[in-house]
Amino acid sequence: MNCEKIKGKVSIRTVLESFNLFPVKENGKTGFYFALDREEKVPSLSVDYINNKAFDFGTGKNYDIISIVQQINKTSVSDALKYLEKFNFQPQEIDQKEEVRSNAKYEIIQVKEVKHPALVQYLKYRNVCDQIHFVKEIHYQINGKKFFGIGFLNDSGGYEIRNKYTKICLGKKDVTLLKSGMDCQREVKIFEGFFDFLTYRNIQRGANEVSDYLVLNSTAMLFKAEELMKKYNIISLFLDNDSNGRLITDKLFNQYNAVRDCASIYTGFNDLNEWFCSSGRYCDY
Incomplete structure (x- = not known):
């Protein structure tokens, strides 16, 4: 598959998720992510979901889905295309042995029943607080900074973490x-x-x-x-x-x-x- 064809077929959000990267905040059309090539406290990577492109305000660099894979995997264009082929939703092109990697340095501090008022309120806002028994309250830290959120366990022992401001996965991504x-x-x-x-x-x-x-x-x-x-x-x-x-x-x-x-x-x-x-x-x- 050539470069231009695959750029129109694969969502930039899906590519970022495959590397366990999620927006710190978003408005539906645009998401703000932490930079691909450095650690930072304020997200500087603006991702345009509509045009399938990203812009790093810190370096002035533009990205498409191919250059994102190149940047993260430190690889060539041809190898990036091979990586992206699995997202074309064709059965023969999906590598079932591919594992999603996580670069986050994190530690889960506490897992307990959801009691924090902010998290209960968020479940009410999403109109699902009657199903609170399916989720946990997770306290964790990333690079020494403490956070908490609603956690949903996946089959590899990782937690999908959500709150009003956060959408990340702690641990290995899985169904x-x-x-x-x-x-x-x-x-x-x-x-x-x-x-x-x-x-x-x-x-x-x-x-x-x-x-x-x-x-x-x-x-x-x-x-x-x-x-x-x-x-x-x-x-x-x-x-x-x-x-x-x-x-x-x-x-x-x-x-x-x-x-x-x-x-x-x-x-x-x-x-x-x-x-x-x-x-x-x-x-x-």
């Missing part, structure tokens, strides 16, 4: 499979992020469902789930209504039988949680 406890592998419901999973559980409170749940924790983790999905008779997708979500949906429709696209439930909204929050219903925690 999260939550089994129903039944032997039956009739259906798996797939979500991009854990807030959509918590939202679905909120909507279905009291329903007697026999299905498993798979949270990708990032579209870059799709390759981790491909073998697992073959075990199910029905695959129900609750993915985002964006270009990444549509690409993955189209890929899975071509690859598996009995795939259901449930994104029509929240047409006009980016994801299930955004739609549910707009409904005016609130949790009672």
Whole structure:
């Protein structure tokens, strides 16, 4: 695949997530990240999600997805293209042995039930506080500075960390499979992020469902789930209504039988949680 073609196919956000890099803050169209080539306390890398480019205010350097991979992996253009091929959402091009690396120097200080008022309030804001038992309160430090957030455990023992200002992963990036406890592998419901999973559980409170749940924790983790999905008779997708979500949906429709696209439930909204929050219903925690 040539440079220009792959630049239009692969999301810059997905590439950054594959290196365990997430925005410190974002507004939907633009995200601010820490620099790729140095440690800093104030994020200086501006990432344009619409035009698939980034600009480092500290050095004046422009990046596209190829030069990002070159910078992080210290590699050539041809090797960067090989790395990016796995994000083209073609089955034969996804390297199932590829592992997401983490450069963060962190330490988890404490894991406990969510009690901090700021975190409880954030769960209320996202309208999922009734599902508080699926998450933990994580206190951690990065480069000696202490932070705390809501933590969602993945299958490799890493934690997806979220609060009003933060979206990172501590530890190895992976999917999260939550089994129903039944032997039956009739259906798996797939979500991009854990807030959509918590939202679905909120909507279905009291329903007697026999299905498993798979949270990708990032579209870059799709390759981790491909073998697992073959075990199910029905695959129900609750993915985002964006270009990444549509690409993955189209890929899975071509690859598996009995795939259901449930994104029509929240047409006009980016994801299930955004739609549910707009409904005016609130949790009672």
